[in-house]
Amino acid sequence: MYKDCWVDNKGIHIHFIEANADKKEEAPLVIIPGLSESAEDYIAIIEKLSPRHCIIITLRGRGKSDTPETGYTLYDHVSDIDAVVQHLKLRNFFLFGYSRSVSYVLQYALNNKTIIKGLIIGDYPAIHTQLPQGWVEFFSSLPPWRGKPLSERMSMTALQNIQKESSQVLFWDDLSSIECPVLIIRAGKQGAALSVEAAEQYTEKMPQANIVVFDESDHNLFEPHIDPLIQTMETFMDKCPAGK
Numbered sequence: 001m002y003k004d005c006w007v008d009n010k011g012i013h014i015h016f017i018e019a020n021a022d023k024k025e026e027a028p029l030v031i032i033p034g035l036s037e038s039a040e041d042y043i044a045i046i047e048k049l050s051p052r053h054c055i056i057i058t059l060r061g062r063g064k065s066d067t068p069e070t071g072y073t074l075y076d077h078v079s080d081i082d083a084v085v086q087h088l089k090l091r092n093f094f095l096f097g098y099s100r101s102v103s104y105v106l107q108y109a110l111n112n113k114t115i116i117k118g119l120i121i122g123d124y125p126a127i128h129t130q131l132p133q134g135w136v137e138f139f140s141s142l143p144p145w146r147g148k149p150l151s152e153r154m155s156m157t158a159l160q161n162i163q164k165e166s167s168q169v170l171f172w173d174d175l176s177s178i179e180c181p182v183l184i185i186r187a188g189k190q191g192a193a194l195s196v197e198a199a200e201q202y203t204e205k206m207p208q209a210n211i212v213v214f215d216e217s218d219h220n221l222f223e224p225h226i227d228p229l230i231q232t233m234e235t236f237m238d239k240c241p242a243g244k
Helices: 039-049 074-088 101-111 135-140 156-164 172-177 196-205 227-239
Strands: 002-009 012-019 029-032 054-058 093-098 116-122 182-187 209-214
Touching (some): 002 074, 012 039, 029 039, 029 074, 039 054, 039 227, 054 074, 074 101, 101 172, 116 227, 135 156, 182 196
Parallel strands (some): 029 054, 029 093, 093 116, 116 182, 182 209
Antiparallel strands (some): 012 054
């Protein structure tokens, strides 16, 4: 029970998938896919989380969302999240960011502390990195991600502008102002984007954060099996206090 939807973010149409919109018994979950991913990549997750109200946002330049010629900064991406949240009038919801989208989720959470019930961080440090020259060629040469080549995921325009408009932002010193429950999922195998040291840095800044390590996964937390991810997220969300 899910549907394709769009919201106008200052002339840019942002695609999102909404599931179980009529279910109000549990707090909603908003999912922000990884760098080249779109909402369709997370349908299996929201199906397994049913009947929870779930929203998956396809950020600009990916999937069915518009691809503007410019406007790919950290704050442009955060505005895509805000546009959907405001459109749906969401409050007291869980927010899950994976890989580079963790930086978008952290900035959004820092801007909107009072409406976040819980934060889920998927294998990435509290840093928005400045992507170096040559990154576009490197990233576009990688093998298909989760069964789909990059050319079917996003345009070269988006990829080039993500690199061009990137800048380094460090969130570590601001994390202590986040008071909601936090789940940090770290990959345990080689290829993890979140190191042991960076995971510990999260808990130093946010003592309420809980770290779960997926020993069988590299940065791709969805393999070799998706069920551990589902179970970990469900347990976290179910244990969060009812009021917040």
